[in-house]
Amino acid sequence: MTLAAMQTSAPEATRADRLFDEHQDQLFRRAGRIFAPLMVIQWVFGILIAVTFSPYGWAGKVKSIHVHVYAAVLLGAVISSAPLLLSLTRPTWVVTRHVVAIAQMLWSALLIHLTGGRIETHFHVFVSLAFLAFLYRDWRVLVPATLVVVSDHFVRGLLWPESVYGVVNPEWWRFLEHAFWVAFEDAVLVIACVASVREMRDVARHGAEVEGLAAAVGHELRNPLAAVRNATTYISKRLTRVNGGAPPADPRILQFVELADRELETCNKIITNLLDFSRHRPLSVGAWPLRELVDEASSILPPTSVMVVNDVPADLPAPLVDKDQFRQVLVNVIQNAVEATGQNPTSPGRIVISANGGGDGPWRIRVADDGPGVSREIADKIFEPLFTTKTKGTGLGLAIVARIVEAHQGSIRLDSTSGRGTSFVIELPRARAEDQEARPTRRDAKAELPSVSQAPGRT
Numbered sequence: 001m002t003l004a005a006m007q008t009s010a011p012e013a014t015r016a017d018r019l020f021d022e023h024q025d026q027l028f029r030r031a032g033r034i035f036a037p038l039m040v041i042q043w044v045f046g047i048l049i050a051v052t053f054s055p056y057g058w059a060g061k062v063k064s065i066h067v068h069v070y071a072a073v074l075l076g077a078v079i080s081s082a083p084l085l086l087s088l089t090r091p092t093w094v095v096t097r098h099v100v101a102i103a104q105m106l107w108s109a110l111l112i113h114l115t116g117g118r119i120e121t122h123f124h125v126f127v128s129l130a131f132l133a134f135l136y137r138d139w140r141v142l143v144p145a146t147l148v149v150v151s152d153h154f155v156r157g158l159l160w161p162e163s164v165y166g167v168v169n170p171e172w173w174r175f176l177e178h179a180f181w182v183a184f185e186d187a188v189l190v191i192a193c194v195a196s197v198r199e200m201r202d203v204a205r206h207g208a209e210v211e212g213l214a215a216a217v218g219h220e221l222r223n224p225l226a227a228v229r230n231a232t233t234y235i236s237k238r239l240t241r242v243n244g245g246a247p248p249a250d251p252r253i254l255q256f257v258e259l260a261d262r263e264l265e266t267c268n269k270i271i272t273n274l275l276d277f278s279r280h281r282p283l284s285v286g287a288w289p290l291r292e293l294v295d296e297a298s299s300i301l302p303p304t305s306v307m308v309v310n311d312v313p314a315d316l317p318a319p320l321v322d323k324d325q326f327r328q329v330l331v332n333v334i335q336n337a338v339e340a341t342g343q344n345p346t347s348p349g350r351i352v353i354s355a356n357g358g359g360d361g362p363w364r365i366r367v368a369d370d371g372p373g374v375s376r377e378i379a380d381k382i383f384e385p386l387f388t389t390k391t392k393g394t395g396l397g398l399a400i401v402a403r404i405v406e407a408h409q410g411s412i413r414l415d416s417t418s419g420r421g422t423s424f425v426i427e428l429p430r431a432r433a434e435d436q437e438a439r440p441t442r443r444d445a446k447a448e449l450p451s452v453s454q455a456p457g458r459t
Helices: 010-052 054-058 067-089 094-114 119-136 139-159 161-165 174-242 251-278 290-300 323-341 397-407 433-438
Strands: 285-287 307-310 320-322 350-357 363-369 411-416 422-428 451-453
Touching (some): 010 067, 010 119, 067 094, 094 119, 139 161, 290 350
Parallel strands (some): 307 350
Antiparallel strands (some): 350 363
């Protein structure tokens, strides 16, 4: 292997770093969506514990509004407020991860206190450490978390041992025992985080190499295919002139010319997919009505007998999207549904595009067909580059869709059961108020009833 082959080119290395950063951002956003409600759930749970358990654990057998209820309500609100706000608004910030880590350990300390130092509640510490490492895959968040839990056990063990250990006079080594098990779990989690990040970098590097190969192949093939197309066009015209406008005596000649044109068009689509997959255009977002985008995407589809129904409400708030790129998303997804639905010989098939959300919540766009559905094995791989079940497919159409949706900070998933149809569900994040005010919404007056798109030849 040559040195050039062993080394990653500078553009590919830069692209690999960008892919890695994008994947990390997705992880951080997903973690934010999990930790934000978790903070609320822990707060409610802490209050319930304070109302139902703490009076028995701390004040004998008489149930009353104990001081621990006020501690759960007030301290719980203080602990949860900052990580809740940051997880919802700034999920990718480094500060957010560390604030969440500290809050989780403070919740462990509060819950241990509310339960009177029960040993079972100490498991909240270990579960929280595992959650932090698994969701963020950043071993650095374990540092402040460990410092908080160790400091809490040490200080409370000296000043109020019953609050943390459940006994008034615990053994002197109790603090060291708890610290040892926390350190042991930290060691395992750090190894797992480092290995996970290494795998993420390998995946990013492989993705960059695939994109670079796709771009090279696309550019290298476009020129010779253009030359072949010009040659077939010239031959077709010469045949017509030679015969005085009459078709050639051998009918197979025209059949082969038409076959060459069709296959050249197929090759051109493959090259276009390769170049689209390798091209990274920045987003130019604006507020575009989804119903309008669905109509435009449906009109681009080639003629088919499949019925495509636009059931997107005309008054749905417009999301902030790149019009051209998101229209490509809709075209690819609808075309994929058309091809899958058209496999049923007994029914022309029907595809319904619907949407809801907007305003204070995310947008959800659903493209549902009544086709044969797909198996779980195929559904798990359908967005991977170069994976396809079609004889002439490139496996890049849905990979391009996933990339564009992720660039919009959204997500796409496939809901399908073999033999019972398929639905693609695209979710776009809620737009911030300042973004909505900065970009005027384009909306054309359209009918409120669902529209049925049928290209020429559709029934």
